[in-house]
Amino acid sequence: xxxxxxxxxxxxxxxxxxxxxxxxxxxxxxxxxxxxxxxxxxxxxxxxxxxxxxxxxxxxxxxxxxxxxxxxxxxxxxxxxxxxxxxxxxxxxxxxxxxxxxxxxxxxxxxxxxxxxxxxxxxxxxxxxxxxxxxxxxxxxxxxxxxxxxxxxxxxxxxxxxxxxxxxxxxxxxxxxxxxxxxxxxxxxxxxxxxxxxxxxxxxxxxxxxxxxxxxxxxxxxxxxxxxxxxxxxxxxxxxxxxxxxxxxxxxxxxxxxxxxx
DNA sequence: AACCATGGCAACCGCGAGAGC
DNA sequence: CGCTCTCGCGGTTGCCATGGT
Numbered sequence: 233x234x235x236x237x238x239x240x241x242x243x244x245x246x247x248x249x250x251x252x253x254x255x256x257x258x259x260x261x262x263x264x265x266x267x268x269x270x271x272x273x274x275x276x277x278x279x280x281x282x283x284x285x286x287x288x289x290x291x292x293x294x295x296x297x298x299x300x301x302x303x304x305x306x307x308x309x310x311x312x313x314x315x316x317x318x319x320x321x322x323x324x325x326x327x328x329x330x331x332x333x334x335x336x337x338x339x340x341x342x343x344x345x346x347x348x349x350x351x352x353x354x355x356x357x358x359x360x361x362x363x364x365x366x367x368x369x370x371x372x373x374x375x376x377x378x379x380x381x382x383x384x385x386x387x388x389x390x391x392x393x394x395x396x397x398x399x400x401x402x403x404x405x406x407x408x409x410x411x412x413x414x415x416x417x418x419x420x421x422x423x424x425x426x427x428x429x430x431x432x433x434x435x436x437x438x439x440x441x442x443x444x445x446x447x448x449x450x451x452x453x454x455x456x457x458x459x460x461x462x463x464x465x466x467x468x469x470x471x472x473x474x475x476x477x478x479x480x481x482x483x484x485x486x487x488x489x490x491x492x493x494x
Numbered sequence: 495a496a497c498c499a500t501g502g503c504a505a506c507c508g509c510g511a512g513a514g515c
Numbered sequence: 516c517g518c519t520c521t522c523g524c525g526g527t528t529g530c531c532a533t534g535g536t
């Protein structure tokens with residue numbers, strides 16, 4: 233599919249829309265390699281692309297940029313998205329800053345296709361408190377955590393996740409709301425269902441794993457720690473309670489939650 | 495085999511913030 | 516102060532692949 237925008241200045245200045253061709257990608261990549269990013273409208277003209285600057289910027293940031301990761305999200309990334317979304321809501325770009333190589337667009341798509349789907353089936357608003365409970369207490373998070381553990385043993389990907397260096401400076405200095413500092417504080421509580429399993433000052437790499445014995449047979453976390461230090465990141469310490477929503481504890485819900493798994 | 499429904503995702507759109515003049 | 520331009524964000528659209536009937 234390819235279309236052109238209407239232009240009052242005649243056909244010669246018509247702009248292309250729709251899917252990018254390999255040739256256009258190549259033009260954009262080579263131009264940026266030589267001249268760098270920015271000034272997208274000018275870039276589009278000088279690179280010989282009949283695209284808007286906006287379109288060029290989007291294509292570069294979401295697809296062509298070398299550090300953009302392609303492929304399925306890992307359980308760690310899914311878990312982090314769920315946690316951060318519960319904290320910030322639809323602040324996709326902010327959430328994306330904590331997932332190196334993932335774009336806001338990709339995270340947004342993930343949320344809309346996967347998470348909203350589950351909310352629809354459960355007939356719950358995806359942004360509602362009941363759905364938050366469903367995610368963190370009943371099905372999703374508990375299902376992701378064992379996957380995270382198993383992948384931790386072999387994957388290097390998680391070692392790239394959430395390093396201090398990759399978090400923008402303005403986020404690092406944001407005081408008590410800094411996710412990393414909160415995670416570090418969580419490490420001090422070995423009774424927490426999550427704990428830091430690697431964290432040194434030089435590399436400042438934080439990883440977290442999950443203690444299976446802190447989860448009850450209904451898939452709910454025990455309330456193991458309650459301190460103001462965790463308020464910014466409550467789900468890491470399991471402030472969770474047994475849900476009141478019966479719909480998520482029956483077999484119907486089980487089927488729903490597993491249907492998206494591959 | 496043909497049709498239809500659905501999911502996944504790339505791309506577009508509208509808006510607002512900020513910078514420069 | 517107001518205008519224009521650029522950039523970035525969140526919401527939405529529409530294409531394509533896949534699976535079901």
